[in-house]
Amino acid sequence: MFDNFPRGTICIEDIEMGMTRHLRKHVTDRDIELFAEVSTDRNPVHLDDDYAHDTIFEGRIAHGMLTAGLISAVIGEQLPGHGTIYMGQTLKFLGPVRPGDTVYAEVKVTGIDHAKRHVTLDCLCTVDGKKVLVGEAKVLAPSRKFD
Ligand SMILES: C[C@@H](O)CC(=O)SCCNC(=O)CCNC(=O)[C@H](O)C(C)(C)COP(=O)(O)OP(=O)(O)OC[C@H]1O[C@@H](n2cnc3c(N)ncnc32)[C@H](O)[C@@H]1OP(=O)(O)O
Numbered sequence: 001m002f003d004n005f006p007r008g009t010i011c012i013e014d015i016e017m018g019m020t021r022h023l024r025k026h027v028t029d030r031d032i033e034l035f036a037e038v039s040t041d042r043n044p045v046h047l048d049d050d051y052a053h054d055t056i057f058e059g060r061i062a063h064g065m066l067t068a069g070l071i072s073a074v075i076g077e078q079l080p081g082h083g084t085i086y087m088g089q090t091l092k093f094l095g096p097v098r099p100g101d102t103v104y105a106e107v108k109v110t111g112i113d114h115a116k117r118h119v120t121l122d123c124l125c126t127v128d129g130k131k132v133l134v135g136e137a138k139v140l141a142p143s144r145k146f147d
Pocket residue numbers: 041043056061062063064065092093094095096097
């Protein structure tokens with residue numbers, strides 16, 4: 001039995017269909033530089049103004065996986081929260097995120113298998129109301145009964 005979950009963790013026993021959680025994050029040049037360093041993805045479309053100017057985006061854009069990381073943050077911090085284990089994630093990048101943009105990232109519960117502790121979540125990121133990422137996550141949720 002493990003009942004010392006941090007505030008914000010929602011155990012499988014309490015997860016309901018349709019529950020949603022979200023965050024907002026302002027994406028900065030520093031975020032993009034740090035992500036390039038950590039991931040070792042130094043694609044110039046993210047880092048080089050001159051290079052990026054001549055692409056279809058006409059300027060630098062954030063790594064898609066940086067934006068996807070905000071979905072991971074909502075899942076790992078809020079729904080279900082601490083103790084959650086990622087099982088899978090689909091992603092479609094529908095529009096660019098540029099330095100200076102504020103990303104709204106939201107997840108919504110669309111499936112629950114209580115016996116297996118599996119939870120399925122629709123994932124969405126928007127910038128100024130425009131969809132930039134959609135996908136589906138499957139996670140193993142924490143339980144009050146097991147640590
Ligand atoms: C590896 C890293 O270093 C690189 C990165 O991380 S890049 C950053 C992450 N990616 C992005 O920011 C790209 C965001 N997406 C876009 O800007 C656009 O989707 C696009 C430029 C890739 C395509 O846009 P466009 O050419 O306008 O395409 P259409 O809207 O005209 O759609 C044509 C058909 O393609 C389908 N489609 C479009 N985007 C996607 C997608 N991301 N995934 C899957 N399918 C996509 C769209 O539905 C249309 O299909 P249809 O059957 O013809 O209707």
